[in-house]
Amino acid sequence: MKLLVIGCGSIGKRHIRNAKAIGISNQNIIAVDTRDDRLQEVKDYGVEKVFKDFDDAIKEEFDIALVCSPTSLHIKQCLTLAKLKKHLFIEKPLDSSLEGSQQLSKLVKENQLTTMIAYIFRFAPSIEFVKKKIDENTIGKILYFRGEFSEYLPDWHPYEDYRSFYMASKKQGGGSILDQCHIMDLCHHLIGGFERVIAINKKISNLEVDADDVSELIIKHNNGVISSIHTDIFGRKHKKFFEIKGEEGNIEWDFYKNEVKIYDIKSNKQEIYSDFEKDFNISYQSELKHFIESCKNKKETDIPLEVGIDTLKLILAAEKSQDTKKEETV
Numbered sequence: 260m261k262l263l264v265i266g267c268g269s270i271g272k273r274h275i276r277n278a279k280a281i282g283i284s285n286q287n288i289i290a291v292d293t294r295d296d297r298l299q300e301v302k303d304y305g306v307e308k309v310f311k312d313f314d315d316a317i318k319e320e321f322d323i324a325l326v327c328s329p330t331s332l333h334i335k336q337c338l339t340l341a342k343l344k345k346h347l348f349i350e351k352p353l354d355s356s357l358e359g360s361q362q363l364s365k366l367v368k369e370n371q372l373t374t375m376i377a378y379i380f381r382f383a384p385s386i387e388f389v390k391k392k393i394d395e396n397t398i399g400k401i402l403y404f405r406g407e408f409s410e411y412l413p414d415w416h417p418y419e420d421y422r423s424f425y426m427a428s429k430k431q432g433g434g435s436i437l438d439q440c441h442i443m444d445l446c447h448h449l450i451g452g453f454e455r456v457i458a459i460n461k462k463i464s465n466l467e468v469d470a471d472d473v474s475e476l477i478i479k480h481n482n483g484v485i486s487s488i489h490t491d492i493f494g495r496k497h498k499k500f501f502e503i504k505g506e507e508g509n510i511e512w513d514f515y516k517n518e519v520k521i522y523d524i525k526s527n528k529q530e531i532y533s534d535f536e537k538d539f540n541i542s543y544q545s546e547l548k549h550f551i552e553s554c555k556n557k558k559e560t561d562i563p564l565e566v567g568i569d570t571l572k573l574i575l576a577a578e579k580s581q582d583t584k585k586e587e588t589v
Contacts, residue, residue, distance in 0.1 A: 266327035271327035273540075322346060325348045337349060353568060377546065380445055386448075397505075401505045408499050435492045456576050458475060472491060520532075
């Protein structure tokens with residue numbers, strides 16, 4: 260299958276490298292980006308067809324579009340691609356607004372397109388392990404979820420000025436609550452759908468960004484579970500973790516330690532599991548393989564468009580809650 264990669268920043272280039280690693284030839288990869296330096300990097304990988312203009316690139320022959328452009332462009336570009344009957348792999352989050360999402364959903368169904376939102380952590384072996392334990396009712400009825408993603412923005416891309424990175428601009432879809440929505444998706448994936456949220460979402464640090472740098476969400480799920488989620492882009496010691504509390508035990512996950520702890524009340528013991536794949540890029544390859552195979556077999560992916568819409572609804576309700584200072588319906 261032929262791939263068009265839209266946006267050749269760090270994630271776009273990663274997907275190109277991984278496409279090649281899983282057997283996609285240079286001749287079956289097309290790339291588009293507005294920056295010459297990024298296109299040169301892609302050429303250095305061996306990709307021959309590169310474009311600076313989106314409208315020129317989509318005139319080419321391809322089956323799949325990997326949408327890795329700034330968040331605020333996602334739905335607009337996907338609408339154009341869906342009309343051309345292209346399968347859609349969309350970097351998270353779906354967009355910075357829901358405008359056009361229903362039209363996109365309709366086009367996807369009418370044209371029988373395969374879609375996927377790139378919530379990469381679902382493909383981490385440690386998360387697959389946690390999901391299995393929850394499905395096996397290892398800790399009994401779940402009562403509470405608490406998660407945190409905290410990373411210092413200037414550390415993300417040390418090779419460039421963070422102030423020029425789209426993450427520094429809310430207009431482009433940057434900010435903590437949008438970009439760090441992986442933890443919200445993990446909450447959705449492991450606990451269930453969202454019902455209501457009350458939140459704080461604002462800028463409080465000295466970072467030179469025109470976007471929120473922190474969010475605190477208290478969520479009520481449809482199944483009655485309560486979740487607390489924190490994100491920020493100013494934390495100096497990077498953290499990605501969550502804990503889940505059930506009637507019969509607790510589960511803790513730590514990305515940087517690459518481990519899962521499970522406490523069982525019956526044995527009064529905590530087991531530590533850390534025999535997981537160390538190379539996180541393998542998860543990216545698994546993600547891409549899953550999407551391509553789903554396209555070939557005309558099947559729905561594990562993370563279809565509707566999942567992206569659900570998580571974006573939570574984010575938008577949280578942003579509204581910041582303004583109203585009230586609990587909002589998701």
